[in-house]
Amino acid sequence: PGELYIGGAGVTDGYLNRDHLTGERFISNPFANGNNDLLYRTGDRARWRTDGQLEILDRMDRQLKIRGQRIEPGEIETTVSRHPAIAACAVEPVINGNSDVTLKLFVIYRNGATPPSTGEIRRFLRSSLPSYMVPNHVVSLKEFPQLPNGKIDRAALRKRVAGPDGSQDHYVGPRTPIEAALTEIWSEVLGVSRVGVEDDFFELGGHSLLIADVVTRMQDVLDCDIPLHTLFEHPTIARLLAAVGQTPQPAVVASPDSLSRRTTNPLLVPIHVGSAHPPLFLVHAAGGIVSPYVHLANRLGPDESLYGIEHPGMHGETIEHSIPQLAALYCNVIRESQPHGPYLLGGWSFGGLVAYEAAQQLTKDGADVRFLALLDSFLPAADQKPSGRTHLLRTYLRHYGLGPERTSLDFCEGAATVDDMLAKAHEELRRTGLLPAKLDLSAFVEHFAIYAHAIEATGSYHPSCGYPGQVTLVRSTSRVGGESCSRGWADLSPANLVVYDVAGDHYQMLQEPWVATVAEVLQSLLHSARNGRAGT
Numbered sequence: 149p150g151e152l153y154i155g156g157a158g159v160t161d162g163y164l165n166r167d168h169l170t171g172e173r174f175i176s177n178p179f180a181n182g183n184n185d186l187l188y189r190t191g192d193r194a195r196w197r198t199d200g201q202l203e204i205l206d207r208m209d210r211q212l213k214i215r216g217q218r219i220e221p222g223e224i225e226t227t228v229s230r231h232p233a234i235a236a237c238a239v240e241p242v243i244n245g246n247s248d249v250t251l252k253l254f255v256i257y258r259n260g261a262t263p264p265s266t267g268e269i270r271r272f273l274r275s276s277l278p279s280y281m282v283p284n285h286v287v288s289l290k291e292f293p294q295l296p297n298g299k300i301d302r303a304a305l306r307k308r309v310a311g312p313d314g315s316q317d318h319y320v321g322p323r324t325p326i327e328a329a330l331t332e333i334w335s336e337v338l339g340v341s342r343v344g345v346e347d348d349f350f351e352l353g354g355h356s357l358l359i360a361d362v363v364t365r366m367q368d369v370l371d372c373d374i375p376l377h378t379l380f381e382h383p384t385i386a387r388l389l390a391a392v393g394q395t396p397q398p399a400v401v402a403s404p405d406s407l408s409r410r411t412t413n414p415l416l417v418p419i420h421v422g423s424a425h426p427p428l429f430l431v432h433a434a435g436g437i438v439s440p441y442v443h444l445a446n447r448l449g450p451d452e453s454l455y456g457i458e459h460p461g462m463h464g465e466t467i468e469h470s471i472p473q474l475a476a477l478y479c480n481v482i483r484e485s486q487p488h489g490p491y492l493l494g495g496w497s498f499g500g501l502v503a504y505e506a507a508q509q510l511t512k513d514g515a516d517v518r519f520l521a522l523l524d525s526f527l528p529a530a531d532q533k534p535s536g537r538t539h540l541l542r543t544y545l546r547h548y549g550l551g552p553e554r555t556s557l558d559f560c561e562g563a564a565t566v567d568d569m570l571a572k573a574h575e576e577l578r579r580t581g582l583l584p585a586k587l588d589l590s591a592f593v594e595h596f597a598i599y600a601h602a603i604e605a606t607g608s609y610h611p612s613c614g615y616p617g618q619v620t621l622v623r624s625t626s627r628v629g630g631e632s633c634s635r636g637w638a639d640l641s642p643a644n645l646v647v648y649d650v651a652g653d654h655y656q657m658l659q660e661p662w663v664a665t666v667a668e669v670l671q672s673l674l675h676s677a678r679n680g681r682a683g684t
Contacts, residue, residue, distance in 0.1 A: 149205055152194040153187040155179075161186065193222070212241050214249050217280045217659070221251075224283065227276050228253060231269065233261035238292060239283060240306045242339060250339060253283035254305055256291065263288060278661035279443065284352065285340060320346045320386070326394060329369045330385045337362045349383040359439070360591070370394065377417035377456075380442075414463050415481050417456040420445040427453035428519075428674060429482055431474075431495035431502045434602035435547045435595060436462045440496060440658050447667035452674070457481060461598040468601060471609040475505035479513075482506070489516030492677055494670075496658060498602050500525025501609060508615055519677035521620045521670060524654050527636030528607050537566045537600070541573060544599045546655045548577055570596060611640060618644045622669055626653035 155177050162170030177185035193205045205222055212219040221239040228237040236256040241249050257263050264272070266286040273282045293304040322328035322345055331343040338352050354362070363374050372392055382388040417438050421427070430441050438456025445454045457478050461467035469477070482491065491510060495503035500522035507517045542557060559576040563569040574592045621637055637645050648669045652662030 149193050149195040152190045152192045152202075152204070154190060155185060155187045159186050159188050212249075212251075214241070214251070214280070219251070219281055224251070224253070224273070224277065224281055227273060228255070228269075231264070231272055233257055233264055235259075236292065238300055238302065238305060240302055242285075242306055250285065251281075251283035252285045252287060252306070254287050254289055254292065256289055278664075279446070280660045284338075320344045322385075326369065326389070327385060330366055330389075333362060333365045333369070334385070337365070343385075345385040347384060349379060354383075355442075375414050375417075377414075377419075381418050381421070413481050413484055415458050415460060415478070416485055417458055419454045419456050420448075420450075421453050421455075422449070422451040424451050424453045424674070424678065426486060426490055426492055426518075426678070427455050428492045428494060428670075429455050429457060429478075429503075431457050431478060431493075431499035431506070432459050433496050433547070434498040434599045434606075435544070436598040436602070437595075440547075443660055443663045444658055444667055444670075447663055448671060448674075449667075452671075455485070459598055459602070461594070461601075467598050469605065471502055471505050471605050472509075474502050474605075475509055478502065479506050479509050482510075490518035490677070491515060492519040492674065493517060494519070494521030494523060495525065496523035497525055497654065498606060499523070501527070501606060501611070504611060504615070504619070505609075507617065508612060511616060517617050518680075519620070519674065520615075520617055521622060521673070522635075522637065523622050523666065524624045524657060525621070525635060525637075527611070527640070528609070538569070540600050540603055541566070541569055541596070543603075544596055545573060545577070547599070567593070613640050615640065616644075618646060620673060621645060621647045622657075622666055623647055623649050624652055624654050624657045625649050626651070626656070 153175075159174075162174050173189050173191075174186045175189065177187045195203055195205060197203050212221065221241075224239045225237050228234055228239070234255050235258040238254045240252055240254070242252045253269070255269075269286050270282050293301040295301045322331045327345050331345065334340070334343045334347075334349065334352070334354075337358055338349075338354055340352050343352065349362070359376055359379055363376055363379060366388075367374050370392060374388075374392060378388060378391055382391040419438060419441055430438065432438050433440060436459030438458055441454065441456050445452065448454060459467070459474075460469070460477070482493075489510075491507075493503045493507050494500070503520060504522065504525070507520045510517050538557070557569065557573070560569040560572045563572050570593050571589060574589050577592075619637060619640075621635060623635065650657055650662065650665040650669065652659070656662045657666055
């Protein structure tokens, strides 16, 4: 498929008194034989079919970029149209009250069809599309607003909200003033007109970058501390209130040997707790947070148990730790939760270095480390020079989903200091919807300080050789920069290093759709480790 251009005698010379638009849409015909012919760019994406027919697919100018992912609404609409209960559909981006961009799906149901719930539609789409292309909200309408030419009036469509014929999800409204206050917070942050106390934060379009905002505002209402991981564990208002003691806690049946779903150490975040035991502990990357592992947890399946370990700097403690010091701290955190092995460890990027050191320390103490996964982690070269602050800022912004084409920092033009650059970067991330509007500059600067110190700690880390266990390196195939194919690990563990290649670059590999391959690799290896085999 490609953009459709029209040429020939019927093409005019341009738009009347609109020179700028003429320059964009009318171009010289490269196929003309010396004549001053023009081609008109229609903006339609089209393809030739095998039967010789020209098929118009959708509009080229509808491509979106949300949190670093390129999205074609037409592809989503094509998939939605395959649902037997849906007669027509349209997908539009919407900006909620928190300046966050999400996708909204508008549908018209077939006459006589039983309208599926929002959850059913999202599950249907997930079977064919990556999660970032699944709309957060579904609105059903009797008809779509139209322009005089018969096309859908998309500007008017974006303003529509669900009416009495909207989705048929089971809705439980707020029953107390506190529940009403929290549903109002979620509605504002997520840009959803109606929030029930049994609605899932992530199903409504919530994501890791919004968690800090919504938790801070809920703490003001409840007048109590709410660890960030509480929302991962209890993603509905009813369950969250029960978890913090605001309503009676329902009984939970758990196997005697399973880990508690609640943790007393704020550094330990239960991203997902299933029936699998022992759990997989993943150490944070240089940014200090564990939200990069959320997509991986979803892909590993409902039975998997995955705990993230956050940097102490995220909780107001000192950020000045070496990698061995962090590893020693995290070994204590792990043993508080799981006193005895076997232990399953891992980490992405910087987190892999800390996980390797933790595995070394646990093994020296006689513990059974059954599994160690390094997710595209690489050892620094012996002669590696410290990174400048500008370079650190570029790589830091990639963690927020800013694509490599923007990390030239063109939006920082005129900034005289790193602090000025951070302020401009914070403004740009908020403008593009990659950062919640409520995440203020001071918190953004604090996160960067954690990241910068972690990178500096990497340069001074000299791991010891001789780790006796298997080291599993999950390596991105699109890595740039010319690093060694083994990321330096072959020099430490030449005999017991196993390498798996996965699609995507260093930052994409834990995002949809690339994370599916990472999860597939880990699922097999974790199963083997839990059954007493090293697994290859």
